Amino acid sequence: MFPPGSGREGAPETRAKPEIWTKRAEFDAANDALVKETAAFGEAARAGNADAMKTSWAKVAEACGGCHGGPTKSGGKFRFEE
Ligand code: HEC
Numbered sequence: 001m002f003p004p005g006s007g008r009e010g011a012p013e014t015r016a017k018p019e020i021w022t023k024r025a026e027f028d029a030a031n032d033a034l035v036k037e038t039a040a041f042g043e044a045a046r047a048g049n050a051d052a053m054k055t056s057w058a059k060v061a062e063a064c065g066g067c068h069g070g071p072t073k074s075g076g077k078f079r080f081e082e
Pocket residue numbers: 013014015016017020027028030031032034060061063064065066067068074078079
């Protein structure tokens with residue numbers, strides 16, 4: 001996801017911030033966190049464990065905040081505000 005050259009120089013309409021490429025390690029860490037929490041949510045769903053799904057979903061939403069302003073905001077660190 002987001003290889004070099006896919007920023008505004010290659011896609012002027014993107015809402016992805018240049019920080020994705022200048023702060024790559026931080027971005028990758030936020031992405032890894034989302035992948036991990038989403039996988040855990042999938043596990044809970046497959047196990048049919050509603051309580052675990054609730055706990056896990058909160059963590060997924062929190063992981064969105066790693067790049068966006070927070071679970072309820074769409075802007076944030078790695079994406080332009082509207
Ligand atoms: C690793 C960083 C990262 C994480 C984590 C992340 N996003 Fe994003 N998201 C982005 C970036 C960057 C864009 C802008 C992409 C573009 O415009 O090319 C985006 C775009 C979006 C958009 C499209 C909005 C728009 O108008 O451009 C939505 C909706 C969205 N994200 C929701 C979420 C949700 C919900 C989660 C959690 C499940 C999440 N994101 C987690 C980086 C992330």
